[in-house]
Structure formats: structure tokens, C-alpha cells
Amino acid sequence: MPTFVYMTRCDGCGHCVDICPSDIMHIDKVTRRAYNIEPNMCWECFSCVKACPHHAIDVRGYADFAPLGHSVRVHRDEEKGVIAWRIKFRNGEKDMDLLAPITTKPWGKHIPQLRDAAAPSQEMRNSQLLFNEPKYIRLDEGGLHTLESNGLKFKAGVYY
Amino acid sequence: MAYKTVVEDNIDVLVVGAGLGGTGAAWEARYWGQDKKIIIAEKANIDRSGAVAQGLYAINCYMGTRFGENNPEDHVRYARMDLMGMVREDLLFDMARHVDSAVHQFEEWGMPIMRNPKTGSYLREGRWQIMIHGESYKPLVAEAAKKSADKVYNRICVTHLLMDDSKANRVAGAVGFNVRTGDYHVFKSKTVIVGAGGASNIFKPRSVGEGAGRVWYAPWSSGSAYGLMIQAGAKMTQMENRIVLARFKDGYGPVGAYFLHLKTYTQNCNGEEYESKWFPALSEMVGKAYLDTEGQHLSHKPIPTCLRNHAFINEVNAGRGPIHMVTMEAFQDPHLEEIGWHNFLGMTVGQAVLWAATDVNPKFENPELTTSEPYVMGSHATGCGAWCSGPEDLSPPEYYWGYNRMTTVEGLFGAGDAVGGTPHAFSSGSFTEGRLAAKAACKYIDDGKAAGIRVSDEQIARRKQEIYKPMEHYKVYRNEITAGSVNPNYINPRQGLDRLQKLMDEYCAGVTVSYMTNEKLLHIGLKKLKIMEEDLEKVAAEDIHELLRAWELKHRHLTSESVMQHTLFRKETRWPGYYYRGDAMKLDDENWHVLTVSRRDPQTGEYTMEKAPCYHIVGKDD
Ligand SMILES: Cc1cc2nc3c(=O)[nH]c(=O)nc-3n(C[C@H](O)[C@H](O)[C@H](O)COP(=O)(O)OP(=O)(O)OC[C@H]3O[C@@H](n4cnc5c(N)ncnc54)[C@H](O)[C@@H]3O)c2cc1C
Ligand code: SF4
Ligand code: SF4
Numbered sequence: 001m002p003t004f005v006y007m008t009r010c011d012g013c014g015h016c017v018d019i020c021p022s023d024i025m026h027i028d029k030v031t032r033r034a035y036n037i038e039p040n041m042c043w044e045c046f047s048c049v050k051a052c053p054h055h056a057i058d059v060r061g062y063a064d065f066a067p068l069g070h071s072v073r074v075h076r077d078e079e080k081g082v083i084a085w086r087i088k089f090r091n092g093e094k095d096m097d098l099l100a101p102i103t104t105k106p107w108g109k110h111i112p113q114l115r116d117a118a119a120p121s122q123e124m125r126n127s128q129l130l131f132n133e134p135k136y137i138r139l140d141e142g143g144l145h146t147l148e149s150n151g152l153k154f155k156a157g158v159y160y
Numbered sequence: 161m162a163y164k165t166v167v168e169d170n171i172d173v174l175v176v177g178a179g180l181g182g183t184g185a186a187w188e189a190r191y192w193g194q195d196k197k198i199i200i201a202e203k204a205n206i207d208r209s210g211a212v213a214q215g216l217y218a219i220n221c222y223m224g225t226r227f228g229e230n231n232p233e234d235h236v237r238y239a240r241m242d243l244m245g246m247v248r249e250d251l252l253f254d255m256a257r258h259v260d261s262a263v264h265q266f267e268e269w270g271m272p273i274m275r276n277p278k279t280g281s282y283l284r285e286g287r288w289q290i291m292i293h294g295e296s297y298k299p300l301v302a303e304a305a306k307k308s309a310d311k312v313y314n315r316i317c318v319t320h321l322l323m324d325d326s327k328a329n330r331v332a333g334a335v336g337f338n339v340r341t342g343d344y345h346v347f348k349s350k351t352v353i354v355g356a357g358g359a360s361n362i363f364k365p366r367s368v369g370e371g372a373g374r375v376w377y378a379p380w381s382s383g384s385a386y387g388l389m390i391q392a393g394a395k396m397t398q399m400e401n402r403i404v405l406a407r408f409k410d411g412y413g414p415v416g417a418y419f420l421h422l423k424t425y426t427q428n429c430n431g432e433e434y435e436s437k438w439f440p441a442l443s444e445m446v447g448k449a450y451l452d453t454e455g456q457h458l459s460h461k462p463i464p465t466c467l468r469n470h471a472f473i474n475e476v477n478a479g480r481g482p483i484h485m486v487t488m489e490a491f492q493d494p495h496l497e498e499i500g501w502h503n504f505l506g507m508t509v510g511q512a513v514l515w516a517a518t519d520v521n522p523k524f525e526n527p528e529l530t531t532s533e534p535y536v537m538g539s540h541a542t543g544c545g546a547w548c549s550g551p552e553d554l555s556p557p558e559y560y561w562g563y564n565r566m567t568t569v570e571g572l573f574g575a576g577d578a579v580g581g582t583p584h585a586f587s588s589g590s591f592t593e594g595r596l597a598a599k600a601a602c603k604y605i606d607d608g609k610a611a612g613i614r615v616s617d618e619q620i621a622r623r624k625q626e627i628y629k630p631m632e633h634y635k636v637y638r639n640e641i642t643a644g645s646v647n648p649n650y651i652n653p654r655q656g657l658d659r660l661q662k663l664m665d666e667y668c669a670g671v672t673v674s675y676m677t678n679e680k681l682l683h684i685g686l687k688k689l690k691i692m693e694e695d696l697e698k699v700a701a702e703d704i705h706e707l708l709r710a711w712e713l714k715h716r717h718l719t720s721e722s723v724m725q726h727t728l729f730r731k732e733t734r735w736p737g738y739y740y741r742g743d744a745m746k747l748d749d750e751n752w753h754v755l756t757v758s759r760r761d762p763q764t765g766e767y768t769m770e771k772a773p774c775y776h777i778v779g780k781d782d
Contacts, residue, residue: 002370002510021204021213022373022380023315023339023708037705040372041379044510047208061517062371062510065410070516072509076295081270083295085505087512091519100502102296105270108303114190115308125603128254128553130595131191136261138226145225145232145257146553152233152778 002042002059003049005034009056016048016057025057050076050083078107164343165624168311171349172196173601175309175594176318176334177203177356177384179210180298180587181539181576183305184262184594185353185601190308192602200312201336201347203356203708204380206302210357211378212587215295217506218416219273220586222263222290223256227281232256235288236778239584242464242541244450244734245753246398248581249777250550250559254596255582255589262592263290269300286420288584295506301591315339318384319627319711321352321392321572326614329393330570333615335623342704344624350610351571351601355594358537358544358577359383359719361657363402364665364672365533367410374510376405376412377535380712385578386536386545387715390722393762394567395547397580397755397772399719400726402534403542404469404675404738408485409528413511415485417503422490426472426529428480438471439463445736446747465541469737472531477674483529487522497523533671534739536719538577539590542738544723545580547757547772548573551596556775563604565597568759571610573597581755630701630710637700650700653709656692660717663688668724669739678743682728689721693765718760721767726756729769 003025005016010033016025017034024038025048034057036042049057059072069090076083081103087096114131127144134143143149173189175182178200189198202209223230235256240247263282267273272293274283282290306312318336325332333349360377373379390396407415418424428434436453443451451467452459472483491497500522504512514520520527538545546567550559565573575597576590585593604610630653637649645652651659664670667685669677677685696714701707732748733741754771761768 002373002513019205019208021209021378023204023705026705039370042373043213043378043380044374044513045208045214045378046509047213051208059509059513061513062367062374062410064367064369064371066371066514066517068517070513072513072516074505074509078296083505085512087501087516089516089519089521093519094516094521096501098498098501098505100293100295100506101272102293103270103300104272107270108300108307111269111304111307113307114187115194117191117194119194120192125192125606128551130258130261130599131188132265133258133261136264137258145253147233147253147777150231150233 002039002044002062003036003057004060006056006058007033009054010034011054013053015051015053019047019051021045021047046074049074076102163337163628165346166343167346167348168199169348170197171199171333171347172351172605173198173598174333174347174349174352175200176352176354176388178206178302178305179355179357179576180212180301180590181578181594182353182355183301184591185355185575185598186305186309188595189598189602192599196602196605198309199347199349200305200309201316201318201334201345202312202314203317203339205314206305206312207299210298211381212298213378214509215297215506216292216587217294217503218285218289218291219263219588220289220416221259221584221589222282222288223260224281225260227279229281230287233778235584238288238462241461243401243543243583244446244464244466244747246401246734246755246774247543247583248550248559249775250555251548251579251582253554253778254551254564255585255592258596259588259592262588262595266300269304271297271300285417289416289420291417291421293506297587313345316345317708317711318356318388320623321388322348322615322619323392324613325616325619326612330613331392331572332613335620335627337627337707339704339708344627346620348615350605350613351573353573353575353594353597353601354385354388354578355575356384356388356578357381358535358539359386359716360535361661362536362664362716362720362723363533363670364661366530366671374410374412376407376532377537382712382715383536383719384712384715385574386719386722389546389567389572389574389578390718390760391762392569392572393759394569394572395757395759396722397545397547397757398543399536399722399758400730400756401542401544401735402536402723402738403540404534405532406469406472406529407532408511409530411508411511411514412532413504413508415529417499418485418487422496422500424485424487424490426483426485428475428483430480434475434480435468435471438474442467442470442736445733445745447749450747466735466737469531473674473737484526485529486526488524488526491523534669536723538579538582539585541583543581543583545578546574548579554777558773559775564600565593566600566604571604573601630699630707633698634700634702647700650698651695652700653706653713656696656699656713657716659692660713660720664720668727675739676742677727677739678741679728682724685724686728689717689724692717722758722760725758725767725769730756
């Protein structure tokens with residue numbers, strides 16, 4: 001498929017349509033539910049699977065090399081900042097639960113609004129520095145690396 | 161077609177494609193241009209678009225100068241060696257001296273970066289790579305870009321750049337269409353930063369049928385960064401330097417953490433180490449400077465990625481495949497086993513799906529590896545892209561025309577895959593390059609360089625007609641046949657893509673020919689590409705979704721032609737393992753220790769090729 005949608009779970013909300021980077025989750029005009037219109041352009045990136053509020057989307061491995069009978073499910077929780085995976089082998093021998101953090105801080109709150117930051121001085125504009133540098137590069141008060149600061153000489157035209 | 165025309169005027173900085181490069185650009189542009197109008201036009205939804213849509217488990221470019229680990233010049237030497245001498249050292253040094261600040265910023269925003277409990281520094285996977293829990297890498301940087309931009313237009317496929325009608329060779333914005341509504345979008349802008357990403361699916365993939373989407377680089381990486389810039393007449397460099405990756409078979413799961421962190425290794429069907437066997441002969445081919453088989457154990461110079469591919473490919477051709485990754489030892493440690501699985505779940509879920517489907521438990525079975533089809537991109541272990549200006553304090557005159565990361569088209573900048581000669585930037589480096597381009601773009605405007613731009617109504621109308629032509633074509637000819645997809649007057653985008661992949665594979669060194677080509681094959685390939693260009697005028701799109709695929713195909717076609725021209729021009733085998741010129745098997749430093757530069761004339765479609773000096777601004781080992 002590789003993604004497919006369970007008929008009884010989908011309510012046609014369109015979150016998957018909104019997120020799929022490949023533009024292949026579409027709403028079927030007759031059933032008013034989502035489906036994958038172009039399976040051979042699906043990356044199994046799971047973006048739609050993670051976005052579906054009803055866990056209506058699942059993945060069935062690519063038909064040209066993946067046999068049937070396996071399952072990889074996911075639940076991503078932005079509030080709690082974690083993602084949970086469950087992987088089941090087709091022979092039933094392995095069944096894994098894995099959990100990982102996705103963020104260490106409340107979502108987006110620690111990203112500053114640069115429009116409100118103190119405007120860069122002319123000196124900053126003329127320098128090679130970017131926002132919040134050199135503070136973000138070095139702990140000491142040293143400036144940005146240049147060839148000279150690193151004890152190097154410009155070697156234009158040297159071939160070896 | 162009766163689609164609405166939507167015009168966004170008076171833009172200062174237009175970011176086309178907001179992957180890692182584009183988000184970095186939008187974010188930083190706000191700082192240097194607090195009163196400027198910053199607009200993003202993105203083909204998908206910036207929350208999950210581009211190569212990092214699934215997330216990443218490692219940041220592959222981090223110096224750690226703060227922890228006394230590496231300096232920018234170390235990275236230049238490393239990337240130069242990996243690319244067999246061919247890099248833009250000014251751009252590389254520049255990226256490397258800023259990249260740490262991007263990473264520290266990510267951590268401040270909430271990105272979980274693993275730390276080494278002993279040193280307090282970030283946990284390293286290798287000398288340049290640090291480990292993260294990066295499932296939400298893309299939503300996180302998208303959040304930053306959204307905070308900075310005045311407006312984000314999602315689902316706009318940008319098809320062409322707008323050019324200034326009052327001054328030749330100056331950019332004036334971009335046009336495209338909305339993939340949902342079909343509306344025609346016109347962005348009039350003083351500067352454009354292109355971050356529209358590299359190209360997968362130019363070469364025939366190993367997978368077929370339903371699995372054709374399982375490529376290593378995302379199937380939506382349509383080479384638009386190259387297509388847009390080539391079309392506008394920007395000079396390109398290193399387009400022959402396509403990449404082939406060694407990955408887990410079929411799923412294309414990455415091997416970096418496996419090799420570097422889990423300390424797994426490879427062996428042939430007999431359980432033997434095979435790599436070193438191929439190196440003595442290879443060292444004859446590439447010379448001691450790049451592969452010193454005797455001195456390697458002393459110098460500890462990493463072996464270039466392409467040369468390791470060479471050993472892999474030759475071992476398989478000698479009948480000693482499959483090549484296996486020995487995971488059975490490392491996976492006995494439950495902690496390492498978990499990392500092995502997390503590594504996929506964080507960036508290539510398809511590999512986990514595949515192992516679950518085929519009952520491959522790497523704890524008890526060593527999985528197979530493969531070499532991928534080639535990809536064209538500028539930020540991984542390869543450096544395709546536009547010929548850009550470097551920063552004023554580092555660049556020799558040939559590399560410097562005023563504004564950092566500006567292409568040879570005025571006001572047009574690049575970031576990430578778009579910029580040529582800057583391999584090993586990866587995600588963090590691409591984001592950093594976007595930041596650098598944004599600062600330069602703001603300066604370009606402040607210097608008054610964008611004054612007097614004029615975009616004629618004629619140009620806007622002409623592009624509109626061009627964009628929707630595939631749908632018109634479909635409407636006109638569809639009813640000549642009863643049903644189905646076979647029509648004497650058109651091909652559909654999928655049929656076109658299949659043709660492109662077949663000819664690139666067979667004539668330009670894809671997998672089925674063991675990455676081999678020669679002058680004669682390339683000439684045939686170029687001829688076929690030219691004929692295909694005529695057929696692309698007749699590509700037919702049934703609906704807006706197919707129109708998207710049609711334009712992706714056209715961008716892929718432009719990229720392919722550039723790859724073919726460059727491969728023909730460089731008469732040597734510079735990167736054995738990525739591709740071979742059968743008629744010039746040796747690396748030839750005497751004639752080809754140079755960067756290749758091309759320009760496609762936007763009016764005639766003719767190519768001019770030139771050699772540019774490859775300056776080594778960082779010494780050998782000082
Ligand atoms: C499987 C995989 C694993 C990787 N592992 C790592 C890793 O571990 N660590 C690391 O640091 N790097 C890694 N990389 C590399 C990293 O992802 C890239 O170097 C980086 O994303 C390149 O950034 P970019 O901005 O140039 O392209 P992208 O991030 O691909 O962004 C391109 C953007 O342009 C948009 N676009 C394309 N065409 C158009 C158009 N016509 N109009 C409008 N918008 C358009 C796309 O939708 C996308 O948003 C990996 C990549 C892959 C695929
Ligand atoms: S997100 Fe889920 S419920 Fe909503 S349309 Fe998609 S499959 Fe259906
Ligand atoms: S897995 Fe990814 S590519 Fe496939 S349908 Fe879902 S979002 Fe789209």
C-alpha cells in the first residue's frame with residue numbers, strides 16, 4: 001500500500017491530507033474517508049500515521065519485498081513530549097515496546113521571537129557573526145574562528 | 161484554465177522550500193531584517209517536509225569547539241579527503257565555524273541531545289556526529305521558521321523563478337501553483353533563497369512497483385533546487401559528484417550509528433573481511449594521496465566513502481555477496497539493541513517495518529547490506545549544486561562576488577543541497593547555510609542592490625500558461641482514446657519518470673550497469689534526454705496532483721541533463737564507487753584537480769562547461 005486506512009476508524013478529518021509530504025493522502029469522494037492515492041510514492045515516513053487522531057492509518061510493508069503479517073504502530077504525544085512504538089514480528093517471536101523523548105521543553109515556548117530581539121548594531125552587520133554569536137559557539141569570550149585566529153595562513157592557489 | 165491568480169507583492173526575502181536550509185534562512189532573516197517582509201513558499205507542509213520529515217537520530221555535523229573537540233579547519237581537511245580533494249574550502253570553513261551555534265540553539269529550543277556523562281560534552285557517534293532523539297527535528301525547526309516569517313504558504317509547488325525585466329540576470333521572485341486549490345501564485349521579491357532540496361528518483365531505484373517509493377533520499381526530493389536555478393541560468397558545480405550509499409538492504413536504513421556507535425562491521429558471504437583486499441589495486445587508480453594502503457594505519461586518515469563503496473561493489477561483482485552487517489555481537493547488549501532499533505524509528509521507519517515483516521532479528525541474524533541507486537544532492541557526502549560566492553574574509557577572488565551563498569544570478573541565494581562544493585554539511589550545516597544566506601540577502605537589499613526591479617505582466621502571463629499546459633494538453637487529447645493511459649499524443653508523469661530513470665540508469669552509470677559509463681554512452685544519453693525534453697512539452701496531467709508530478713519531473717529532467725553534461729566533461733574517474741568512466745578509469749590530478757562549472761543558456765538550452773581552480777586554503781596538517 002504502504003499506508004492504508006481502516007474504514008471503521010477514519011472520520012475524514014483530513015489531518016493526514018494536510019501533513020503528507022508526498023501529497024498522496026487524499027479523501028475519497030464517495031466514502032469521504034482518506035486513502036493513499038499513490039503507494040509507489042510513499043516513503044513510509046509515518047507522518048500521516050502520527051498525525052491521525054483516531055489511529056486509523058497503518059502501514060503494510062512494500063509488496064515487492066515485505067511479506068504480510070507484521071505491524072509497526074506509533075503514538076506521538078506532543079504534550080508529554082514522547083513517542084511510543086510497538087513492533088510485532090510476523091512470526092510472533094518478537095514484540096517490542098519502545099519509548100523516546102521528542103522534546104525536553106514545552107512545545108515551541110523556548111524559541112524566541114527575533115522581531116523583538118535587540119536590533120543588530122552596524123558592527124554586527126559588518127562582521128561575520130550570526131544571531132547570538134559568538135556566545136553560542138564558545139563558552140569563553142573568544143570571537144568567531146578565522147583562519148588567522150586558528151593560526152593558519154591563507155593558501156590561495158596551493159595545489160596538492 | 162480558470163484558476164485564480166494570487167499575487168504577494170513587496171517581499172524582501174522569499175524562501176523557496178523550507179527544509180533544513182529554508183527554515184534556517186527564514187529564522188535568521190528576521191534578525192537581520194526585522195522590518196523586512198519574509199515569505200515562505202513550500203511544496204508540502206513545513207511541519208513535515210523535506211529530507212528530515214521522519215526525523216533524524218544523529219546530527220552529522222558538529223564541531224564541538226566549545227568542548228575543545230574540533231576546529232573548522234579539521235572539518236575542511238576531513239571533507240576534502242572524503243571528496244577526493246574536490247570541495248569549496250571557503251564555504252566549508254565558513255559553515256563549520258558557525259554550525260555549533262545552530263546546534264546549541266536547537267538544544268535550547270528543546271531538542272533532546274544525548275550527553276556523554278563523563279565529559280559533559282554531547283554523546284558522539286563518531287568524530288563529527290552527535291546523537292539525538294530527533295523524531296521532532298523538523299517540526300521544531302519549522303516552529304522557529306513560522307515564528308520568523310510574515311507568512312507561510314504551504315502546498316505551493318514553485319515551478320520557475322521570476323526574472324527582473326529591467327536588468328538582465330537578476331532575480332525578481334518566483335511563481336508556482338497551489339497543489340490543493342490549483343491557484344496560480346506570484347511572489348514578487350527582492351531576493352530569493354532557494355532551499356528546495358536535492359534529487360532522488362533520477363536514477364532507476366532498486367525497488368520496483370509498489371516499493372518504488374522506498375529510496376534512501378525522500379521520493380519528494382525532486383531536484384527542484386537545481387531545476388529552478390538551472391532554468392534561471394545560474395552556474396552549477398560538481399553535478400557529476402552524485403552519491404551512492406551503502407545501506408541496509410531494501411529498507412535503506414542508515415548505517416552510521418551501526419558502524420560508529422554500535423561498532424558493527426561488514427563481511428562477505430564467507431564471513432571474511434573484504435575491504436582491505438580491494439585497496440592496493442584501488443590505490444594505483446586513485447594515487448597514494450587519497451588512499452595510502454601502507455601508511456593508513458599510521459595516518460589514521462578515514463577512507464573516503466566512495467572508495468569503501470568501490471570495495472563493496474567489487475566484492476559483490478566477484479560473486480562473494482551478500483555483504484552482511486555483523487550485528488549479532490553488538491545486539492547481545494540490550495542497551496545497544498535498543499539504540500539499533502531507535503535509530504530506524506527516528507529516521508527510516510521502513511527499515512523497522514521490513515525487519516518485522518521478514519522476521520529479521522539482528523540479535524540472531526546478520527542483516528544484508530546493499531549499495532543504493534545514485535542520488536544528486538549537495539549536503540551529504542557529496543557536493544552537487546550552484547556555484548556560489550563565499551564570505552569576504554575567506555574567499556579567493558574567483559570564489560567571491562560580494563554576497564555569501566549568492567549564486568551567479570544576482571539576488572538569488574542557495575542553502576543546503578542547493579549549494580555546490582559543500583559536502584558534509586548535513587542537517588545542521590544546511591540550516592547554518594540558510595542562516596548565512598539570509599544575512600547576506602538582507603545586506604544585499606540594504607546595499608540598494610535590489611532597486612528598480614520590474615516584473616512585466618507579460619512574464620507573469622507567460623509562466624501561467626506554461627504551468628497549466630499539461631492539464632490543457634490532457635483535456636484536448638484525452639477523448640481521442642476510449643480509456644486507459646496509452647495515448648499517442650501524450651505521456652503521463654509516471655511514464656515520463658520511468659523513462660528518465662531508465663535512461664539515466666543505463667547511460668549515466670546507475671545500478672544495473674554497476675555504476676559504469678563512458679563518453680559514447682553519455683552522448684547517447686544526452687541525445688535521448690533532448691528528445692525527452694520535447695516529449696515533456698506534451699506531458700499530460702489529469703488533475704492538480706498530476707500537475708505537481710509533472711513539474712517535479714521537469715525539474716528532475718533539468719537536473720539529469722546537468723549531471724550528464726558534467727559527467728561527460730570530467731574525463732576521469734574521480735570518485736570510484738560513486739561512478740566510473742570506463743574510458744578514463746584513473747583519477748587524473750594533472751588535468752582534473754579542478755572544480756567543474758556549467759551554465760545552461762536559458763534561451764537556447766545550450767550548455768557551456770568550464771574548469772574552476774580548486775583552491776586549498778587550509779594547509780595539509782598544520
Ligand atoms: C534517510 C536520511 C538520513 C539522514 N541522516 C542524517 C543524519 O543522521 N544527520 C544529519 O545531520 N543529516 C542527515 N541526513 C541529511 C539531511 O537530511 C540533509 O542534509 C538536509 O535535510 C538537506 O537540507 P535541504 O534544506 O537542502 O533539503 P530538504 O530538507 O530536503 O528541504 C527541501 C524542501 O524544499 C521543498 N521543495 C522541494 N521542491 C519544491 C518546490 N518546487 N517548491 C517549493 N518547495 C519545494 C521540500 O518540500 C522540502 O521542504 C539524512 C537524510 C536522509 C534522507
Ligand atoms: S487523519 Fe485519520 S481520521 Fe483523519 S482523514 Fe486521515 S485517516 Fe481519517
Ligand atoms: S507514510 Fe509518509 S509518504 Fe506515506 S502516505 Fe503517510 S505521510 Fe505520506
